[in-house]
Amino acid sequence: MTEFHQDGRAGIDAELVRRLIADQFPQWADLPVTPVKVDGWDNRTYRLGSDLTARLPTHASYVAAVDKEHRWLPVLAPHLPLEIPEAVAKGAPGEGYPHPWAIRRWIAGRTATVDSVEDLDEFARTIAGFILALQSVDASDGPVAGTHSFFRGASLTTYHDETVEALAVLKDRIDAERAQDVWDAALAASWDRPPVWFHGDIASGNLLVRDGRLAAVIDFGTSGVGDPACDLVIAYTFFSGSSRSTFRDAVQQDDAMWARARGWALWKALITEDVQVIETVLEDR
Template structure:
């Protein structure tokens, strides 16, 4: 019997996939894509354009013929990813163990659309959300191997963590106020004392190593599965160089038991990095839980479960002996 994954993943608007809503979300339509192609890439203008069956939040994605996609940011905050991926994905791809998106062309604003956009190659497979894996332990190892390989890529000149990565890869302190406000809102409904203790330990475990590449959103919606195996990793929009602890969040959001141990052993980080990683998972869980605890019980339960996993590991490692590491 294989070790299970957690029965749900803590997702927010940045991370979540969604069944494609009626065409036109964020003012983007298939007709707009056709007009952009006709203006800028007429060689592809005759190909069929259709929304993908499952879409992300930061961008709208359309199939272009059988072998390509068109990807358009839905808001200004997601625009920096276009140039970042255009420049860095070709450099990173040769050093990674699975496929990543191939950027074929960069589009300019036009046809009433205000942002740059891109044409990419289509990657076969289904996301981890759509296709459960048969071997969770083996899958966890393959995700860990991807994280390790990404960290080993040359970080020279890479984009330092900051606003473009939504501060993933940077100090957790950026989200200190938000985390404490969320915990204050959850007082009496979760173990806020233990959560603050775990959070403060994460803050104290500052990153002191050289900056390395991180993905920033290792989540089920960005992991493609083919024949039961990890086949590709999508969406490097939050990637950059800095502290890689944010790439371990999937350990508590998705993996469990043997699969969690296999992932963390494959990545092989020190205790400080694990503490910061638990901090990233805690921040997201309490932020989402504070927002949905009274209006979306199923999603609240998912985030409550993730918080419980994080706090249980913190307690197992450190007990409740005080807030100082």
């Protein structure tokens, strides 16, 4: 039997999925199991026939998303203007695999890229509308930002030490003084309102396009309720020029929210040494 490690993806393959399905969901045992073309890091995903997927967390730190998404995706879906994953079933540890896992409905579409989107300004307005609709969903009983969301939706102070260390590493490659000012402004612009729903990873890899238009938002593993500033990071990582301005206008957030959004974008770009995004963040006024 395969030995699984807490810090890697080794051992998760189509054969494992076939065994798990045969043991726990025999009604689907005859369906073909194939890897998806574009996979993520937090989960390994496999097509199960033509209508379903099996998603297996690659590490214990991603396991909380299984129950969270199974509980909340059906609550969120009726309120949102775009398709989101549909929770079908939950699998249990088995066949040597140590984590719970999920079966979802397959969503057709291409991963969003600048080339796959027909009209970036329309795309920006559509994403903004999705974010606003998500924020309007009743958050009173939702999962409060914390470890399960990797502190998306919580205070940026969680990542202060990491940011300071990354600034020191990159000080000769970027305008470190300007970056420090942006980070300080983000920390000073604290969230002081009731929590709202956030997705936590509004990024091109989690946006699906059909016929050149945004059709679905996937992967709610870092979702929760709290400060939604993290959902604005796409302004710096995907949009530019008129589409960035369109997104800013359509999403209707205040200056303090944008200060924190810049902080989120800066933190991630610093720790991944993405100088291009860092420069984009620093140019924003």
